[in-house]
Amino acid sequence: MGLPVSLSSIMPAFSSTATSVKRLVSRRGHVVSPQVDEKYGQVKLRDTGGTLITVFAVVDPGKPAILRDTEVILVEYDAAKKVFIVVPSEM
16 A cells, blocks of 8 residues: 555645625626615626626615616625625715
């Protein structure tokens, strides 16, 4: 039996192009779902590297829904719900 081989010598190094949520807060995007309301929505935006990404988003409770194609700003990230809170860019 030969010497044991460590996993790190046979596994490729992990790399990721994922953008941290902190770096997405304050970025602008566009609503791509029918709307963003208190329960659900999707927003498409470009990260700092220019990659087009889609994130889940909601509006604060009591705020009106934001319709598809509206430009929004990601103002906060709710880590518990894993969604961004958004507001229209034209307020």
